[in-house]
Amino acid sequence: xxxxxxxxxxxxxxxxxxxxxxxxxxxxxxxxxxxxxxxxxxxxxxxxxxxxxxxxxxxxxxxxxxxxxxxxxxxxxxxxxxxxxxxxxxxxxxxxxxxxxxxxxxxxxxxxxxxxxxxxxxxxxxxxxxxxxxxxxxxxxxxxxxxxxxxxxxxxxxxxxxxxxxxxxxxxxxxxxxxxxxxxxxxxxxxxxxxxxxxxxxxxxxxxxxxxxxxxxxxxxxxxxxxxxxxxxxxxxxxxxxxxxxxxxxxxxxxxxxxxxxxxxxxxxxxxxxxxxxxxxxxxxxxxxxxxxxxxxxxxxxxxxxxxxxxxxxxxxxxxxxxxxxxxxxxxxxxxxxxxxxxxxxxxxxxxxxxxxxxxxxxxxxxxxxxxxxxxxxxxxxxxxxxxxxxxxxxxxxxxxxxxxxxxxxxxxxxxxxxxxxxxxxxxxxxxxxxxxxxxxxxxxxxxxxxxxxxxxxxxxxxxxxxxxxxxxxxxxxxxxxxxxxxxxxxxxxxxxxxxxxxxxxxxxxxxxxxxxxxxxxxxxxxxxxxxxxxxxxxxxxxxxxxxxxxxxxxxxxxxxxxxxxxxxxxxxxxxxxxxxxxxx
Ligand code: ADP
Ligand code: MG
Numbered sequence: 001x002x003x004x005x006x007x008x009x010x011x012x013x014x015x016x017x018x019x020x021x022x023x024x025x026x027x028x029x030x031x032x033x034x035x036x037x038x039x040x041x042x043x044x045x046x047x048x049x050x051x052x053x054x055x056x057x058x059x060x061x062x063x064x065x066x067x068x069x070x071x072x073x074x075x076x077x078x079x080x081x082x083x084x085x086x087x088x089x090x091x092x093x094x095x096x097x098x099x100x101x102x103x104x105x106x107x108x109x110x111x112x113x114x115x116x117x118x119x120x121x122x123x124x125x126x127x128x129x130x131x132x133x134x135x136x137x138x139x140x141x142x143x144x145x146x147x148x149x150x151x152x153x154x155x156x157x158x159x160x161x162x163x164x165x166x167x168x169x170x171x172x173x174x175x176x177x178x179x180x181x182x183x184x185x186x187x188x189x190x191x192x193x194x195x196x197x198x199x200x201x202x203x204x205x206x207x208x209x210x211x212x213x214x215x216x217x218x219x220x221x222x223x224x225x226x227x228x229x230x231x232x233x234x235x236x237x238x239x240x241x242x243x244x245x246x247x248x249x250x251x252x253x254x255x256x257x258x259x260x261x262x263x264x265x266x267x268x269x270x271x272x273x274x275x276x277x278x279x280x281x282x283x284x285x286x287x288x289x290x291x292x293x294x295x296x297x298x299x300x301x302x303x304x305x306x307x308x309x310x311x312x313x314x315x316x317x318x319x320x321x322x323x324x325x326x327x328x329x330x331x332x333x334x335x336x337x338x339x340x341x342x343x344x345x346x347x348x349x350x351x352x353x354x355x356x357x358x359x360x361x362x363x364x365x366x367x368x369x370x371x372x373x374x375x376x377x378x379x380x381x382x383x384x385x386x387x388x389x390x391x392x393x394x395x396x397x398x399x400x401x402x403x404x405x406x407x408x409x410x411x412x413x414x415x416x417x418x419x420x421x422x423x424x425x426x427x428x429x430x431x432x433x434x435x436x437x438x439x440x441x442x443x444x445x446x447x448x449x450x451x452x453x454x455x456x457x458x459x460x461x462x463x464x465x466x467x468x469x470x471x472x473x474x475x476x477x478x479x480x481x482x483x484x485x486x487x488x489x490x491x492x493x494x495x496x497x498x499x500x501x502x503x504x505x506x507x508x509x510x511x512x513x514x515x516x517x518x519x520x521x522x523x524x525x526x527x528x529x530x531x532x533x534x535x536x537x538x539x540x541x542x543x544x545x546x547x548x549x550x551x552x553x554x555x556x557x558x559x560x561x562x563x564x565x566x567x568x569x570x571x572x573x574x575x576x577x578x579x580x581x582x583x584x585x
Pocket of ligand 1: 030035038059061062063064079080093095096098099101143
């Protein structure tokens with residue numbers, strides 16, 4: 001005799017309900033999505049005991065007709081799609097026609113609705129899968145759903161509900177997310193009659209972030225807005241040098257639907273390489289607008305995940321958006337980001353004086369400005385610096401170099417305050433962008449050696465060499481195997497001196513771990529920039545300092561070195577005046 005039985009519909013229904021309804025927050029999510037799909041502009045969520053006793057969601061949306069109020073509890077009953085092709089381009093939050101069926105299968109439920117067109121509204125009361133009442137009522141336009149005693153008929157599930165607080169906090173998190181996606185909608189949430197969220201409708205994401213998180217977070221965020229073909233991304237995300245220790249606040253939305261997705265997280269991490277200090281993660285709110293047929297939302301019962309048709313394009317969109325956003329930022333690290341006023345004053349006091357000025361031309365030439373550049377530098381006069389400085393885009397502040405401190409920092413002033421520029425990091429940034437450009441334009445020139453230097457590589461370096469060979473050749477490093485781990489340096493980029501070239505090459509081969517870099521190429525260029533940049537401790541002439549400063553301010557990211565360290569510290573004028581006790585004019 002066979003052992004397989006077809007389950008009774010009540011059991012099947014409960015199993016199905018379990019996929020959609022896991023806990024109070026799942027009910028809130030489904031009901032709020034329905035309200036948004038019904039074009040509500042006000043959504044009120046009330047809970048008792050974190051939703052375990054009661055979840056009530058009321059909206060001022062379209063409401064339902066008598067016929068719809070009767071039909072909406074049937075499984076696969078939906079007004080949002082009708083034919084199979086519709087699944088290819090879902091524009092609503094709901095579409096499975098399962099939520100009300102599932103919720104009502106595992107609770108006692110009351111629905112009140114009025115569509116503003118029929119004479120009256122309707123009340124439907126259900127318990128499990130039984131209809132208890134269906135009556136006419138008078139009711140304002142919109143819909144209200146009350147869900148009592150969730151899982152009253154599913155004790156196994158009920159046991160897994162957590163404390164009131166933790167169920168409530170899940171609801172708070174969820175509502176925070178939708179509230180971000182729908183700033184124009186008013187959301188309120190209360191638990192046991194105590195208000196938890198109250199967000200009147202506003203016009204922009206920025207206002208909503210302010211309502212939910214306050215000014216402090218907003219100050220750390222920059223806007224992004226980037227479009228490529230039919231794809232667009234907008235949002236607010238970490239300014240350079242901000243970020244937070246954890247990844248808690250990276251919220252992604254695809255066509256306003258909150259989603260979790262590994263690709264998006266990975267893209268974001270990469271986008272911020274070099275923009276944040278070590279151990280910091282970007283935070284922000286990212287809104288992707290993707291044509292409905294380019295994204296499959298039907299891959300998860302609770303619709304928390306999506307699948308992209310062109311994941312690469314989505315990835316690139318994030319990279320680009322952050323890159324462009326960061327370029328709009330000043331990228332100059334303010335000296336005091338946080339902390340008490342006292343500490344700030346102490347820093348101002350101890351950090352600055354005395355300024356040693358160093359006006360003699362240093363005996364050692366700058367290695368950066370070897371050959372073609374050296375001449376340029378020596379002939380560099382103040383007039384020329386001024387000319388270059390005047391050519392700046394208006395938003396860049398003109399500055400004046402005062403001198404050098406500890407033979408490592410250039411001290412300069414600008415309209416905004418006092419600038420302290422790390423000479424090594426600055427030079428690194430300048431060279432990095434120069435190298436990047438040369439690489440893009442394929443304009444590396446190499447010098448051929450008559451008597452090649454023989455380099456002895458470690459096994460690790462040798463292995464890395466095999467892997468990097470092509471990239472190295474592209475920028476002008478050509479080696480010839482000599483047997484064993486010996487290689488002859490036959491050609492090197494003529495930007496460097498010979499000795500420099502072999503040192504740089506060896507350090508490029510040292511480790512092939514990408515650590516903080518976007519890709520191997522970036523790391524290669526950054527390492528070259530670092531190795532060939534002037535060091536701390538090298539005395540510079542005023543002309544050299546001016547040269548560096550002018551060049552630095554012409555780079556795309558003057559505020560950060562390719563390794564993500566700050567290049568410039570700014571002590572704002574207002575801080576100085578405050579610390580000194582002078583009233584700002
Ligand atoms: P789905 O949202 O996937 O269509 P649901 O079970 O959530 O499935 O809802 C079934 C139908 O009931 C919806 O398609 C919609 O027509 C109607 N409905 C549900 N909630 C509301 C609401 N708050 N306002 C207006 N209509 C609603
Ligand atoms: Mg729905």
